[in-house]
Amino acid sequence: MKAASYDAYAADNARLRFGDVPDPRVGPGEVLVEVRAAGVNPVDWKVMAGGLDPMIEAVFPVVPGWDVAGVVTGAGPDTPEFANGDEVIAYARMPIVRHGTFAEYVAVPAGFLARRPVALDWAQSAGLPLAGLTALRMLNRLEVGPGDVLLVYGASGGVGSVAVQLGRERGARVIGTASARNHDFVRTLGAEPVAYGDGQTARLRDLAPGGVTAVADCVGGQLDTTLAVLAFGGRHASIADPAVGRHGGSSIWTRPDGAALTELAGLADQGVLTVEVSRIFPLPEVAAAFDASRTGHTRGKIILIP
Known part of the structure; x- marks a missing residue:
C-alpha cells in the first residue's frame, strides 16, 4: 500500500x-x-x-x-x-x-x-477523534457544568474549538482566547473572544471581574494568567503545560476510547458539535x-x- x-x-x-x-x-x-x-x-x-x-x-x-x-x-x-x-x-x-x-x-x-x-x-x-477526546477528558476532569465561567486558551484551535462547544453544551459561560482574525469564528462556537498577547490578563479581568471558575489550557505557557484570573476554588487543566500540577491543576493526556468517541459522534449528530x-x-x-x-x-x- x-x-x-x-x-x-x-x-x-x-x-x-x-x-x-x-x-x-x-x-x-x-x-x-x-x-x-x-x-x-x-x-x-x-x-x-x-x-x-x-x-x-x-x-x-x-x-x-x-x-x-x-x-x-x-x-x-x-x-x-x-x-x-x-x-x-x-x-x-x-x-x-x-x-x-x-x-x-x-x-x-x-x-x-x-x-x-x-x-x-x-x-x-x-x-x-484526538481533539474531541482531549477536550472531553479535560472538561470531565474540570467538572464543567451550569454556572461555571470557563476560560479556553486557544479557542479557535482543534482542541479548543471542541472544548468551547462542549462547555456551552454543559451550560457554562465560555470565554475563549484567540487572535483577532478568529474572533468571529469563536463567537459562532458560543464563546466570548479575547485577544491573546500583551494585556490579556487585564482583558480577562474586565470580562470576568469575579474570576473564572474553570480553565482549559490548549496552548501552554498560560499559567501566570490562569493563577491571576482563577476564582477562589476554581479548577484548571492543561494539555501542554505539565507545570500546572505544581499549582493545583491537572495535566491532561488522552487515551483511545471508543465509548467516549461514540458520545462525541452522538453530539455531532445532534447538532451540538461540529x-x-x-x-x-x-x-x-x-x-x-x-x-x-x-x-x-x-x-x-x-x-x-x-
Missing part, C-alpha cells in the same frame, strides 16, 4: 517519505480500515522529532498519524462489533509507534472505534501539512486525504 513514513527521528521533514510500505497485519480484536481521511495533530510531527521517545518506543520505519475516518474492509478474530462496509472513526494510538493512519489502510483495535457521525463529512470526521477544517492536503503532501501545523496558527483541523 501507499503511505507516508520516516526511517529515523528528525526535527524537520528530512526523513519523511511517501511510497510503498507493507500492508498492515490484522490481529485478534482488530479491524482493517480503508482510510478515507486522516487528521493531522501537532503530536504527529513532535513524535517524528523524537519528542515522545522516553515513553513510547518507535519501530522504524514509522507510518505517522493517529486520527482516522474510514471504512471497515476486514477483521481479525473476535471482532463481532463491526462488519465490512461500516463507516468508522478512531483515535488509533498504539503502545508502539509504527503503523499509523497516514496510509491507505490501517489496523485498529475494535475498542478504539466508533461509528462515523453522519452529520460530519469525511474530513470533519477525521478531525474529531469540526472546523482549515486545510485539506493529499496524502503525498504530508510534509506540507506538517509545515502548516508547525505554524501554530491553524483554525480547527488539518486533514490528509489518500
Whole structure:
C-alpha cells in the first residue's frame, strides 16, 4: 500500500517519505480500515522529532498519524462489533509507534472505534477523534457544568474549538482566547473572544471581574494568567503545560476510547458539535501539512486525504 513514513527521528521533514510500505497485519480484536481521511495533530510531527521517545518506543520505519475516518474492509478474530462496509472513526494510538493512519489502510483495535457521525463529512470526521477526546477528558476532569465561567486558551484551535462547544453544551459561560482574525469564528462556537498577547490578563479581568471558575489550557505557557484570573476554588487543566500540577491543576493526556468517541459522534449528530477544517492536503503532501501545523496558527483541523 501507499503511505507516508520516516526511517529515523528528525526535527524537520528530512526523513519523511511517501511510497510503498507493507500492508498492515490484522490481529485478534482488530479491524482493517480503508482510510478515507486522516487528521493531522501537532503530536504527529513532535513524535517524528523524537519528542515522545522516553515513553513510547518507535519501530522504524514509522507510518505517522493517529486520527482516522474510514471504512471497515476486514477483521481479525473476535471482532463481532463491526462488519465490512461500516463507516468508522478512531483515535488509533498504539503502545508502539509504527503503523499509523497516514496510509491507505490501517489496523485498529475494535475498542478504539466508533461509528462515523453522519452529520460530519469525511474530513470533519477525521478531525474529531484526538481533539474531541482531549477536550472531553479535560472538561470531565474540570467538572464543567451550569454556572461555571470557563476560560479556553486557544479557542479557535482543534482542541479548543471542541472544548468551547462542549462547555456551552454543559451550560457554562465560555470565554475563549484567540487572535483577532478568529474572533468571529469563536463567537459562532458560543464563546466570548479575547485577544491573546500583551494585556490579556487585564482583558480577562474586565470580562470576568469575579474570576473564572474553570480553565482549559490548549496552548501552554498560560499559567501566570490562569493563577491571576482563577476564582477562589476554581479548577484548571492543561494539555501542554505539565507545570500546572505544581499549582493545583491537572495535566491532561488522552487515551483511545471508543465509548467516549461514540458520545462525541452522538453530539455531532445532534447538532451540538461540529469540526472546523482549515486545510485539506493529499496524502503525498504530508510534509506540507506538517509545515502548516508547525505554524501554530491553524483554525480547527488539518486533514490528509489518500
